[in-house]
Amino acid sequence: MSLWRYLGRRVLLLAPMLVGITLLTFLLSHAVPADPVTAYLGPQASGDPQVIAAFRHRWGLDRPLPEQYGIYLWNLARGDMGVSISTRQPVMVDLKQHLPATIELATAAMLTSLLVSIPLGMLSAVRRDTMLDQLARIGSLIGVSTPIFWLGIVAIVVFYAYLGWAPSPGRLSMEIPPPPPVTGFVVVDAVLARRLDVAADALRHLALPALVLSSYSVGVVTRMMRGSMLEVLGEEYVRTARAKGLATWAVVVRHAARNSLIPVVTVIGLSFGGLLSGAVVTETVFAWPGLGSYAFHSATALDFPAIMGVGLVVAAIYILVNLVVDIAYAFVDPRIRVG
Amino acid sequence: MARSPLALVALGLVAAWGVAAFSAPVLAPHLPLAQDIVHRLSPPSRDHWLGTDPLGRDVLSRILYGARLSIPVGAAAVVLAGGLGIALGGAAGFLGGIVDETIMRITDLMLAFPTVILAMVITAALGAGIHNAVLAIMVAWWPSYARLERGLVLAVRQREFVEAARVLGASRLRIALRHVLPATISPIVILGTLDVGHAILTFASLSFLGLGPPPQVPEWGSMIAAGRNYLNQWWIATFPGLAILSLVLAFNVVGDSLRDLLDPRLRRV
Numbered sequence: 001m002s003l004w005r006y007l008g009r010r011v012l013l014l015a016p017m018l019v020g021i022t023l024l025t026f027l028l029s030h031a032v033p034a035d036p037v038t039a040y041l042g043p044q045a046s047g048d049p050q051v052i053a054a055f056r057h058r059w060g061l062d063r064p065l066p067e068q069y070g071i072y073l074w075n076l077a078r079g080d081m082g083v084s085i086s087t088r089q090p091v092m093v094d095l096k097q098h099l100p101a102t103i104e105l106a107t108a109a110m111l112t113s114l115l116v117s118i119p120l121g122m123l124s125a126v127r128r129d130t131m132l133d134q135l136a137r138i139g140s141l142i143g144v145s146t147p148i149f150w151l152g153i154v155a156i157v158v159f160y161a162y163l164g165w166a167p168s169p170g171r172l173s174m175e176i177p178p179p180p181p182v183t184g185f186v187v188v189d190a191v192l193a194r195r196l197d198v199a200a201d202a203l204r205h206l207a208l209p210a211l212v213l214s215s216y217s218v219g220v221v222t223r224m225m226r227g228s229m230l231e232v233l234g235e236e237y238v239r240t241a242r243a244k245g246l247a248t249w250a251v252v253v254r255h256a257a258r259n260s261l262i263p264v265v266t267v268i269g270l271s272f273g274g275l276l277s278g279a280v281v282t283e284t285v286f287a288w289p290g291l292g293s294y295a296f297h298s299a300t301a302l303d304f305p306a307i308m309g310v311g312l313v314v315a316a317i318y319i320l321v322n323l324v325v326d327i328a329y330a331f332v333d334p335r336i337r338v339g
Numbered sequence: 340m341a342r343s344p345l346a347l348v349a350l351g352l353v354a355a356w357g358v359a360a361f362s363a364p365v366l367a368p369h370l371p372l373a374q375d376i377v378h379r380l381s382p383p384s385r386d387h388w389l390g391t392d393p394l395g396r397d398v399l400s401r402i403l404y405g406a407r408l409s410i411p412v413g414a415a416a417v418v419l420a421g422g423l424g425i426a427l428g429g430a431a432g433f434l435g436g437i438v439d440e441t442i443m444r445i446t447d448l449m450l451a452f453p454t455v456i457l458a459m460v461i462t463a464a465l466g467a468g469i470h471n472a473v474l475a476i477m478v479a480w481w482p483s484y485a486r487l488e489r490g491l492v493l494a495v496r497q498r499e500f501v502e503a504a505r506v507l508g509a510s511r512l513r514i515a516l517r518h519v520l521p522a523t524i525s526p527i528v529i530l531g532t533l534d535v536g537h538a539i540l541t542f543a544s545l546s547f548l549g550l551g552p553p554p555q556v557p558e559w560g561s562m563i564a565a566g567r568n569y570l571n572q573w574w575i576a577t578f579p580g581l582a583i584l585s586l587v588l589a590f591n592v593v594g595d596s597l598r599d600l601l602d603p604r605l606r607r608v
Contacts, residue, residue: 020448145588149547150580161570277455299459311460315451
């Protein structure tokens with residue numbers, strides 16, 4: 001199969017996946033709660049039969065399920081996800097407001113974890129069974145075993161309350177006005193507004209939550225990189241490269257590292273889901289105004305339309321990220337396209 | 340496992356937590372709900388080894404009682420997810436065709452929802468509580484087990500002993516339950532052991548977010564949530580966190596060693 005046909009197939013498969021997600025959120029929102037009316041309207045309004053009838057009619061709840069799904073899809077296609085019970089704004093507007101903060105945080109955490117875990121996994125494999133290897137293995141196990149919300153609290157206590165190194169939680173310091181929103185990413189917007197001081201402040205605020213959030217993926221990716229690297233180091237072509245008399249670093253970096261990155265790339269895509277789960281608790285701890293905080297407030301307020309919107313968006317992001325990873329993979333490794 | 344001192348220590352730690360959970364009523368110096376308002380927020384002392392919380396409850400006692408909840412909940416979530424995964428993945432592998440296709444596409448979809456988000460959706464629909472938290476973990480995790488089980492069934496059913504059973508006239512159901520299923524169990528058990536720690540961690544996250552048991556119940560995640568606003572009383576949040584870390588870490592080390600032991604293909608890695 002050619003590269004382009006592979007890509008075409010993957011993109012075509014995207015459509016049924018996205019429809020599937022809407023079906024799943026639909027079933028959860030319309031079939032799971034004993035009474036969606038109470039869930040949407042809250043106990044007070046659901047005492048009034050007229051309100052209930054009007055609500056049922058507006059959302060088509062008085063019609064058969066397949067038809068309801070059609071209405072749900074139609075509303076969704078027009079960007080209508082309903083109105084949030086707690087913020088009284090359309091869910092779509094809320095999501096647009098909160099999404100950039102989460103993408104900023106998740107990207108920073110992902111970059112941090114790649115910068116740490118890929119070299120660490122490589123070193124750990126090359127210096128197998130040394131002190132460094134043992135420390136890296138135990139460290140990555142601790143990374144996957146630490147509750148992120150607890151680590152966040154400990155980090156705030158140590159670096160903010162005691163040492164005073166970290167700024168107060170939030171995206172910017174109180175006295176600094178946020179830059180005019182263009183992209184929604186504060187760091188980017190500050191640079192666009194030529195306010196490097198604001199960008200620096202935003203980066204200082206981003207550092208600690210990103211480090212905390214990255215702890216889990218650092219553990220996962222380091223373990224994977226080490227394992228993959230060890231496997232590749234045992235291959236014939238690495239032995240050939242060594243026998244040719246190439247310097248150790250050349251063998252490790254040019255021959256072994258490149259090939260061992262292939263399975264690691266998939267794990268990075270898959271660990272993105274864990275990162276998004278982690279973002280929910282990290283954002284709650286660090287008062288980070290992203291999708292995770294929004295999801296948390298919606299869930300505790302039983303804000304059903306809002307939480308369904310978050311579920312839909314997060315699942316779509318996860319699928320898109322993994323599609324990008326698979327495509328990147330197909331470019332790197334010709335063997336994938338054959339399968 | 341016997342050759343690895345780290346694995347032995349971890350196994351000992353898991354066992355110790357098991358004992359602590361079982362005999363918490365004997366070991367705990369105080370009742371987990373007993374409030375000693377006069378000594379609220381007191382630092383670790385001879386009377387309260389790990390200090391007291393904002394309501395004057397003994398942190399150590401609450402941690403010990405917390406193990407009675409976390410360990411069974413983690414195990415139950417994994418057993419339920421594993422059971423559902425084995426049933427559906429097994430059905431997919433055996434029956435093939437449209438059943439296989441349907442079940443596998445559903446697993447693809449479910450895997451797109453991060454656990455915590457899915458749990459929030461379920462909680463928003465059904466309400467917070469221990470049962471719904473376990474249900475959420477089960478709903479989020481069965482697809483991984485289903486995929487593994489399906490792959491194993493497809494591999495095992497090609498083997499000679501299955502062919503032999505078929506030639507001897509065993510029914511399809513008998514082959515499935517008596518011959519193929521038992522041969523697929525050990526990788527599932529390994530995944531399960533690795534996941535118990537992960538399930539305990541996830542349950543604690545859900546309680547931290549207020550999606551678990553009500554706040555008075557001694558549970559590690561909600562104890563940490565209660566200590567959040569007391570930055571100077573570090574002991575309230577620190578010790579339950581260390582409890583989670585030690586137990587989950589121990590489970591992960593044991594699971595890793597078990598995998599190395601039972602799966603020789605991975606041993607060299």
